[in-house]
Amino acid sequence: MKHIVSGIKPTGSLNLGTYLGSIKNFVELQNSYSYHHFFLFIADLHAITLPIDRQFLRKKIKELAALYLACGLKQERLSLFIQSEVPAHSHMGYLLQCFTYMGELERMTQYKEKKEQAFEGIPSSLFTYPSLMAGDILLYDAEYVPVGEDQKQHLELTRDIATRINNRFGDFFTVPEPLIPKVGARIKSLAYPEKKMSKSDTDTKGHIDLLDEPHIIRKRIRSAVTDSGADIRFDREGKPGISNLLTIYATLENVSVEAIAARYSNATYKQLKDDLAERVVKELSPIQERYRELINSRELNDILDKGRDEALKVANKKAAKLSRKLGLGRGRR
Ligand code: TYM
Numbered sequence: 001m002k003h004i005v006s007g008i009k010p011t012g013s014l015n016l017g018t019y020l021g022s023i024k025n026f027v028e029l030q031n032s033y034s035y036h037h038f039f040l041f042i043a044d045l046h047a048i049t050l051p052i053d054r055q056f057l058r059k060k061i062k063e064l065a066a067l068y069l070a071c072g073l074k075q076e077r078l079s080l081f082i083q084s085e086v087p088a089h090s091h092m093g094y095l096l097q098c099f100t101y102m103g104e105l106e107r108m109t110q111y112k113e114k115k116e117q118a119f120e121g122i123p124s125s126l127f128t129y130p131s132l133m134a135g136d137i138l139l140y141d142a143e144y145v146p147v148g149e150d151q152k153q154h155l156e157l158t159r160d161i162a163t164r165i166n167n168r169f170g171d172f173f174t175v176p177e178p179l180i181p182k183v184g185a186r187i188k189s190l191a192y193p194e195k196k197m198s199k200s201d202t203d204t205k206g207h208i209d210l211l212d213e214p215h216i217i218r219k220r221i222r223s224a225v226t227d228s229g230a231d232i233r234f235d236r237e238g239k240p241g242i243s244n245l246l247t248i249y250a251t252l253e254n255v256s257v258e259a260i261a262a263r264y265s266n267a268t269y270k271q272l273k274d275d276l277a278e279r280v281v282k283e284l285s286p287i288q289e290r291y292r293e294l295i296n297s298r299e300l301n302d303i304l305d306k307g308r309d310e311a312l313k314v315a316n317k318k319a320a321k322l323s324r325k326l327g328l329g330r331g332r333r
Pocket of ligand 1: 137
């Protein structure tokens with residue numbers, strides 16, 4: 001059976017950007033890729049590349065696990081697990097560092113942006129992060145990797161690393177393809193529509209978290225930054241605020257942005273915002289309800305145990321195989 005792999009960092013509350021750019025897509029892919037097995041994980045090793053409070057991290061790991069499921073992922077053909085509970089991720093990450101060039105890592109946009117947030121020196125893990133991410137994917141020989149637009153560069157590097165190793169050892173890794181949604185891959189901040197809606201953003205006005213109460217959701221959308229003029233049309237450059245709202249709406253409705261823009265072409269900004277707020281509330285209410293059932297349940301722990309065990313089997317085998325190819329240890333005994 002072929003594999004689909006993806007992860008999310010538990011560095012903050014899950015927001016609408018991550019939901020629309022990733023989890024919602026996973027749920028739909030489970031239906032359309034009905035012959036694939038899904039390895040989805042909580043990327044906690046990636047979360048410690050910048051300092052993070054340990055209690056906060058623990059809480060976010062559990063919260064993210066419950067939210068993955070609350071968003072509607074089905075149990076069959078799914079291994080949901082916590083990355084650090086499968087140590088082969090760190091192992092493979094190190095092996096792949098030996099095949100990643102400094103120049104490649106220096107070019108990564110996310111590294112360039114994130115290093116600005118490191119106040120007490122830049123941890124080397126922030127620099128080697130893409131090799132760890134390549135390991136996450138290549139360990140499972142993923143055919144597809146569903147991600148938002150911001151991860152495209154890391155995926156390209158993963159493909160280069162895989163090809164490099166394949167050139168040396170024959171067809172060792174499956175070279176993965178990114179699956180980037182047509183709409184929703186780049187959800188922007190509501191307060192600063194030129195920036196992405198990000199978990200690490202400390203300015204709460206810009207994002208909607210999946211667990212936000214309806215009155216907060218309505219308030220945030222009502223106060224979203226819009227553009228001068230009063231016409232509603234999709235124009236990312238000229239009207240970034242309105243275009244972002246239209247993108248959110250279109251992704252929720254699974255239609256094109258043009259279709260939503262046409263529906264609101266004679267409406268006011270207020271009408272668009274009011275309707276969108278109700279649409280977001282309608283989307284998130286059942287997710288929040290299911291989340292509350294799951295968060296402290298035995299069921300959640302059982303699912304994570306099962307996911308870990310399934311992931312361990314595949315990942316240990318692949319990491320051991322590459323170690324042998326490289327001549328590490330005593331080989332097969
Ligand atoms: P992370 O945790 O930043 O984001 C998780 C996923 O959500 C997407 N995303 C968005 N999509 C649209 N609009 C946004 N505003 C938005 N914000 C986030 C991201 O593109 C991503 O798909 N390095 C990864 C996690 C990771 C991973 C992996 C992903 C680690 N190993 C292996 C895939 C495969 C990250 O930091 O994602």
